[in-house]
Each structure stands twice: as structure tokens, then as C-alpha cells.
Amino acid sequence: MSATGTCQYLLVRAGGREVGLEVAEVLEVVDLADTFAVPSTDAAMRGVVAVRERLVPVVNLSAVLWGGECPASVGAVGVLARAGRQRICLEVDGAEAVLAEEVVPVPAGESLPWALGVAQRDGMLVPILDLKALGARLLGGKSGP
16 A cells, blocks of 8 residues: 555554554454463563464554553454564454545654554544554564654
8 A cells, every 4th residue: 555545444443542454464353362472572562372273473552552561461352464474463452344445644743653644534543554564663673663
């Protein structure tokens, strides 16, 4: 997706806020009941989950986007997505709907890390996340947005 144009995205809630994930990068919504903790220096890394006999890293999306650590309990909903050439499972509060809306560049003065652009929904800006960049940060050892 370019920074502008119509985009289909999965609307998810993370940390009480809405963000969009490009449908082209979403593989499926999964149950996180069987997530296994693993040692990590990244506060957003929850652990791993087995999906079709493959272990996939589980990352708390709220902790990545707005800082802090993972909540004490594992959320019920994960979004399995492509992050560049790798797969990642994003722990979210909920997956709402698939929407198709006009996406425009992030307005000047707005701080929306990891956003390719924004869609407007109910008078609010919904950042559409750059999963490739997010995956490089999480799985490639880079820090910060």
C-alpha cells in the first residue's frame, strides 16, 4: 500500500485504541490460550504460540506502540500476520471488522509511530500500521520507532 489510496484493513483494539492492519498482511485471527512464555529483553514480547505446528512469536501490540510491559494475563485474541518475510502474532484486545477506507498521510504534528498512513473513522484517526517495519524492529533486534 502506498501512503494514500483506498485500503482494506482489519480494525483492532490495542490498549484501548483502534489501529488498522492491512488485510493483505493478515493471515488469520487466532486463540492465544496456549501461549508459552520465553525469555526476552523486549518488554513487548509475550512468548510464542504454536500455529499449524510452527512456533510464532507473540507480541503485545499495545506495549509495542505505546510503551510499557505486557499485561499480567495473556489476551484471548491474536492476529497472525506477515511482518516482511517473517510471521508474527500480535496480541490485541479485540478484532472488530474489516473496513475499506481512504488512507491519507499522517497529518503534520501527529505522532503515530509505525503508521503507513491514517484512515478517518467516527471523527478519529486510525493509524494503518507498517507491519514490515514493526517486524524489523521486533524480530531484527532494532529498538525504538
